[in-house]
Amino acid sequence: MLSGFISAQYRGDKEVSVRKIVVSEFMSLDNVIQAPGGSQEDTEGGFTHGGWTGPFWHDDIGAHFFEEMQQGDALLLGRKTWQIHGGAFEQMPVGDPFGDVMNTVRKYVVSTTLTTVSAWRNSTLIHNNVVEEIRALKAQPGKNIFIDGSSVLVHTLVEHDLIDEYSLWVYPLVLGSGKKLFPEGRHVPLRLIESKAVPSGVVLMHYARA
Amino acid sequence: MSVDGAMARERIKDAFTQAGYWTEEPLIKVP
Numbered sequence: 001m002l003s004g005f006i007s008a009q010y011r012g013d014k015e016v017s018v019r020k021i022v023v024s025e026f027m028s029l030d031n032v033i034q035a036p037g038g039s040q041e042d043t044e045g046g047f048t049h050g051g052w053t054g055p056f057w058h059d060d061i062g063a064h065f066f067e068e069m070q071q072g073d074a075l076l077l078g079r080k081t082w083q084i085h086g087g088a089f090e091q092m093p094v095g096d097p098f099g100d101v102m103n104t105v106r107k108y109v110v111s112t113t114l115t116t117v118s119a120w121r122n123s124t125l126i127h128n129n130v131v132e133e134i135r136a137l138k139a140q141p142g143k144n145i146f147i148d149g150s151s152v153l154v155h156t157l158v159e160h161d162l163i164d165e166y167s168l169w170v171y172p173l174v175l176g177s178g179k180k181l182f183p184e185g186r187h188v189p190l191r192l193i194e195s196k197a198v199p200s201g202v203v204l205m206h207y208a209r210a
Numbered sequence: 211m212s213v214d215g216a217m218a219r220e221r222i223k224d225a226f227t228q229a230g231y232w233t234e235e236p237l238i239k240v241p
Binding site: 063 | 225
């Protein structure tokens with residue numbers, strides 16, 4: 001299990017819960033997060049290795065997803081990832097355990113080009129003042145906010161030190177190209193708070209901001 | 211093995227197949 005999804009800070013004698021932004025990704029050893037689930041999931045930039053997580057599936061990875069989602073109440077996504085996820089999950093029937101998790105959770109999509117977010121239920125558009133809007137979101141009471149995929153958005157949030165934790169399933173392969181989790185040239189000091197390996201060779205590494 | 215974990219794989223596979231993202235044969239093979 002992940003260690004505590006809400007940390008407590010003390011201001012005077014009042015305990016105040018702090019909502020975290022947690023980046024949750026499947027990534028290769030060379031920092032690539034593009035199209036982990038399918039060959040046609042995201043071919044932008046001529047990426048030809050989509051679906052690279054498939055051969056390394058282990059059921060503990062799926063179980064971890066449900067554990068993690070119980071600790072959050074919102075997804076924060078870039079436009080491309082929101083469209084990819086929405087395209088897959090919106091059509092899942094009500095009552096599907098996986099579909100219900102993805103479809104009922106509040107989604108915040110960051111985009112300067114979308115004009116409507118009706119394609120995926122329970123979505124809210126963040127169109128302007130992205131950093132300020134996300135700071136405000138983080139200040140609201142609630143559980144964790146999870147991000148997956150969304151490389152452009154993650155880079156913006158890294159630049160503004162808005163990411164509290166990284167929950168990374170690291171796969172034993174080097175892809176050589178593709179969208180990267182960490183932006184080039186950025187120093188990101190981290191502190192390991194949990195790690196575990198599954199028999200297929202994938203390692204969960206869960207970091208907090210150092 | 212977790213029942214939830216196995217179910218997650220099947221549900222993701224179904225959703226990704228319907229959306230046209232999934233390939234039956236992974237492009238990268240585990241040695």
